[in-house]
Amino acid sequence: MKTVLVHPERCVGCMQCMPACATAHSRAKTLFLATIEEPRPQPRIHLGAGPAGEGFPNRCRHCDPAPCMLACLAGAIRRDTSANTVLIDPDLCINCASCAMACPFGVIRYHQDFAAPPGKVVAVKCDNCLERQDQGLVPACVETCAVGALTFEEPTAAFRRETERVTARLLIAMEAAMRPASVGFELLLQGKRAAVAMNPPRA
Amino acid sequence: MLRHVIIGNGIAGVSAAEAIRSLAPDAAITFIAREQQLPYSRPMISQVLAATADFSQLPLRPSDYYEQLRAEALTGQEAVAIDWEARTVETDRGAKVPFERLLIASGADPRRLKVDGANSRGVFTMRKAEDVHQILGAIKGARHALVLGGGLVGFKAAYGLLRRGLAVTMLIRSNHPLAMQVDAEAGAIIQGELERHGLTVQVGVEVTAIESDRLGRVARAQLSTGQALDCQMVVVGKGVWPSVKFLGQDRVRVDAGIVVDDHLQTSAEGVYAAGDVAEHFDSARGERWVNAIWPVAVEMGRIAGMNMAGRSVVYRGSLSRNVIRIFDIDVLTAGLVNPPASPEYEVLAARDLRRRTYRKLVFREDFLVGAALVGHMEQGGVLMNAIAGRIPVDKDRERLLEPGFNYASLAPMRRVVKSEW
Ligand SMILES: Cc1cc2nc3c(=O)[nH]c(=O)nc-3n(C[C@H](O)[C@H](O)[C@H](O)COP(=O)(O)OP(=O)(O)OC[C@H]3O[C@@H](n4cnc5c(N)ncnc54)[C@H](O)[C@@H]3O)c2cc1C
């Protein structure tokens, strides 16, 4: 199954992915109309800046198990296993922000959304553009990224092997670095595993 | 085919049962559950009180949940004793349920008020759906409600009653609200916010007696200040105790909760505990602790279930954490927010009083051990995982205080990890 891969070292910080994402999650689906829409469409990918100002496209890793899903007080977060995507149901969400505290990547935002009940603030994050994928399109952030920092690919066997190798090493390194009684350990490692899968370090 | 018995169908019990079922398709699973309802969202009862949700939205699992899980459910029955020789759990209806593996996931019960008149009609606690049902039933005749306790549940009760049109006074023994979660500075911001929205807040005060009218209904409360307040309803939010009455003496070690080891087994062989009832280890405090919060109950339940089903999984301890939206400000806390006064700890704080935001970070040695965010809490999970994962933060600590702080800000630390191999 194809997934979005992030290659932060290629990111030039142009921020094009953000309006593209907001547009894909607008009612109108065109940039021009999206800018005048209410509620204002918001991106689900966020350009973080590293210490030297380097860009870092930060989006939901769809972790498994997903810490946000385990923390959700309303049962509003579920995994669509066929699409390997963690989804938030805006009808069930109670905007408690329990998921904000759970997400190791800080990618969940709280605002109104056209797909949510009118006037209701809900938790919002990347949904892998499942709607676009159904129409045969690639996720909007990938489509717009001109430098290949975001790609939509079948993780190849070689890639997977590399990922597993690196993951194993990372986990050992982390385990060594952590004292025995650290919490959320399992969840954090899941997050790390997902991060590694998304950002395989170049050897 | 092992017989698994689970006391309590709260989220810890349910998470355990699901873990057992996923690993052991043939295992027998029996719930003994005091509440009749399907597993439901306990935190959401406060949404029902505030009329932002209704009772029908509480269940977290489908109506044929127990059939789907192939579990037996003795609902509406309370475990009253354990026969350790026969290895059975006795219920208040006289059933004797045999077990080979037992999970105690009985959660916690609210602390009762211990003053004269505490049993008057109109004195409530808020722990289960039925409590909110009763509060709603009593709201009609009430104009003024007292909420005792300035913790998370106290605030949620006060908020709900205010939304239902009552005048509400919060009486808080500490010197500021959320004293268990935040420091005095954040507490002052929160208190201002509560008052701005019409709650009356009195700090440093306790109720000394409750007086009722001829019909036994709450009429007035006497306070430690000598003042008396007329009221028609009192909601007690003074914390919880682990629910362990049925355990009897000395078979299972109980401290602030049921003491469990790293596989969440109690001092009794084959008997496990998880959730609000269990005491394991708080990694930021570095000591045994009960963290009675939802995500911890889920984690512990899952891991207890896996161990019960025969897969050895270690629980690494929990971290206290909370997030609450108080009207227009968000408050998120994780780990050790009020460290003991000691040179071991370094505290960094930043504030913007106009925007009513406040951030406080607590470090010990190379590690972040606590964080409190008032406002802008979207990145709280990143901090919480830096605490939980003991990711070393040895330089540029101030960066973590910046409003633009994000996951990428931790990049140099990730590089540290990378360079280690
Ligand atoms: C109003 C409110 C708001 C909250 N908000 C939050 C929040 O925002 N975030 C958060 O993290 N946490 C919150 N919590 C705490 C959270 O609800 C608990 O941490 C969580 O429910 C613990 O789950 P548990 O399964 O361990 O225990 P419980 O949910 O207490 O479940 C235990 C079950 O066992 C049953 N039981 C007890 N004794 C027996 C017996 N002898 N026999 C049979 N059954 C028995 C009980 O009736 C209960 O149904 C809130 C709690 C309340 C009350």
Ligand code: SF4
């Ligand atoms: S904000 Fe919504 S999605 Fe997030 S934990 Fe709360 S109910 Fe679940």
